Amino acid sequence: xxxxxxxxxxxxxxxxxxxxxxxxxxxxxxxxxxxxxxxxxxxxxxxxxxxxxxxxxxxxxxxxxxxxxxxxxxxxxxxxxxxxxxxxxxxxxxxxxxxxxxxxxxxxxxxxxxxxxxxxxxxxxxxxxxxxxxxxxxxxxxxxxxxxxxxxxxxxxxxxxxxxxxxxxxxxxxxxxxxxxxxxxxxxxxxxxxxxxxxxxxxxxxxxxxxxxxxxxxxxxxxxxxxxxxxxxxxxxxxxxxxxxxxxxxxxxxxxxxxxxxxxxxxxxxxxxxxxxxxxxxxxxxxxxxxxxxxxxxxxxxxxxxxxxxxxxxxxxxxxxxxxxxxxxxxxxxxxxxxxxxxxxxxxxxxxxxxxxxxxxxxxxxxxxxxxxxxxxxxxxxxxxxxxxxxxxxxxxxxxxxxxxxxxxxxxxxxxxxxxxxxxxxxxxxxxxxxxxxxxxxxxxxxxxxxxxxxxxxxxxxxxxxxxxxxxxxxxxxxxxxxxxxxxxxxxxxxxxxxxxxx
Numbered sequence: 421x422x423x424x425x426x427x428x429x430x431x432x433x434x435x436x437x438x439x440x441x442x443x444x445x446x447x448x449x450x451x452x453x454x455x456x457x458x459x460x461x462x463x464x465x466x467x468x469x470x471x472x473x474x475x476x477x478x479x480x481x482x483x484x485x486x487x488x489x490x491x492x493x494x495x496x497x498x499x500x501x502x503x504x505x506x507x508x509x510x511x512x513x514x515x516x517x518x519x520x521x522x523x524x525x526x527x528x529x530x531x532x533x534x535x536x537x538x539x540x541x542x543x544x545x546x547x548x549x550x551x552x553x554x555x556x557x558x559x560x561x562x563x564x565x566x567x568x569x570x571x572x573x574x575x576x577x578x579x580x581x582x583x584x585x586x587x588x589x590x591x592x593x594x595x596x597x598x599x600x601x602x603x604x605x606x607x608x609x610x611x612x613x614x615x616x617x618x619x620x621x622x623x624x625x626x627x628x629x630x631x632x633x634x635x636x637x638x639x640x641x642x643x644x645x646x647x648x649x650x651x652x653x654x655x656x657x658x659x660x661x662x663x664x665x666x667x668x669x670x671x672x673x674x675x676x677x678x679x680x681x682x683x684x685x686x687x688x689x690x691x692x693x694x695x696x697x698x699x700x701x702x703x704x705x706x707x708x709x710x711x712x713x714x715x716x717x718x719x720x721x722x723x724x725x726x727x728x729x730x731x732x733x734x735x736x737x738x739x740x741x742x743x744x745x746x747x748x749x750x751x752x753x754x755x756x757x758x759x760x761x762x763x764x765x766x767x768x769x770x771x772x773x774x775x776x777x778x779x780x781x782x783x784x785x786x787x788x789x790x791x792x793x794x795x796x797x798x799x800x801x802x803x804x805x806x807x808x809x810x811x812x813x814x815x816x817x818x819x820x821x822x823x824x825x826x827x828x829x830x831x832x833x834x835x836x837x838x839x840x841x842x843x844x845x846x847x848x849x850x851x852x853x854x855x856x857x858x859x860x861x862x863x864x865x866x867x868x869x870x871x872x873x874x875x876x877x878x879x880x881x882x883x884x885x886x887x888x889x890x891x892x893x894x895x896x897x898x899x900x901x902x903x904x905x906x907x908x909x910x911x912x913x914x915x916x917x918x919x920x921x922x923x
Contacts, residue, residue: 446569476528485536485812500533505593539811556737556792618671628652685798691884693821732788752789
């Protein structure tokens with residue numbers, strides 16, 4: 421006899437841990453100067469504190485998604501949370517830059533174990549026609565955490581020291597573990613075979629590609645970097661070919677892309693990841709370098725973005741369950757692009773800072789229209805026993821978009837600096853190693869360079885808007901109930917999802 425279960429407490433428990441993962445993608449940036457001073461590290465060394473995390477986070481996502489299908493998403497999530505929490509403790513007590521980089525790499529792998537399981541559990545415990553609100557809350561938490569990272573990081577660094585941006589994860593991780601242990605249901609696992617060749621090719625290909633994109637700007641896009649990127653692409657193409665020929669259980673289920681909405685949602689989330697990452701770089705350089713704000717003050721300028729993303733995501737998610745999939749998503753991408761143009765126009769030495777915050781509020785509404793609905797659309801037609809595979813693909817594309825956005829905006833920033841301020845082009849826009857030490861005499865050309873760089877996300881967002889405009893309407897619930905969504909071979913998942921209808 422199946423006991424009815426309200427799925428919302430389980431979602432809250434998952435968000436508690438997932439928010440830590442996303443927060444750690446952006447929280448370190450504001451602490452880099454303090455870390456450099458405390459550990460006597462070089463610029464390239466401190467950059468690797470973030471790069472190591474992103475590499476070990478992005479590279480294994482396809483594999484870790486399948487681990488959840490095999491061993492149960494709750495089990496893999498809990499293991500990942502333990503790894504992440506212990507690695508956070510290791511980061512906080514690191515006494516050298518090399519130790520910190522190693523600890524961050526382990527932390528990233530813990531995050532990779534956790535992330536696909538969150539979407540997988542949501543897919544299994546919420547019925548597809550109720551999933552929009554759940555994905556809205558999940559997506560909203562990602563957007564809020566990413567944007568709150570610099571605020572929380574600045575507060576901790578200024579008050580108790582850089583170590584606490586990692587040590588604070590320990591008590592939160594323990595609480596998140598207890599909540600997940602108690603509230604997240606133990607879902608049935610399938611006895612999948614592991615495609616060892618696929619795991620090797622996907623992880624190595626992703627590693628080479630992500631490494632090349634991350635380090636390209638730092639290495640001045642040398643021949644070695646281009647060879648690394650090329651090798652990564654070749655390995656990934658080989659990976660796809662082997663997956664297409666695998667008649668057993670491939671790591672990458674290409675059949676999932678036959679669902680048009682799933683394929684388009686993956687394009688949309690990659691565009692969203694790229695746009696959000698590319699937006700923050702010129703904005704913070706402008707606010708700190710031209711306007712002289714501190715890290716904390718510049719982060720607070722964007723506080724309305726984080727707040728309204730969190731407020732609107734679950735609301736829009738619930739409304740999107742009844743709307744055409746293209747409605748909110750397309751509007752969200754277009755509105756986001758409009759605000760990017762507004763930021764670019766505001767990047768002048770004498771502009772009103774309150775207008776930045778007002779524009780950030782509109783960006784928050786736009787984000788709320790995209791993050792959650794995209795996740796709901798991607799998982800709507802997923803067979804429940806392949807939820808881990810689908811969420812692994814989705815999160816891989818989100819992370820790859822973020823890496824691409826970061827690499828592209830860095831390269832464009834250097835290019836625009838060389839155009840408008842050739843005398844400092846080789847420094848990447850830095851004056852004496854600090855973005856807050858921009859002489860007033862060059863504020864105008866520096867602002868112009870940032871303004872032009874800030875338009876880059878528009879290209880990503882227009883691509884996302886085009887993808888969203890091509891979404892197909894969902895079939896009626898009565899038709900879905902007869903399909904693969906509630907296949908008889910996944911009785912546990914079906915029972916849990918049916919209880920979600922009463923939530």
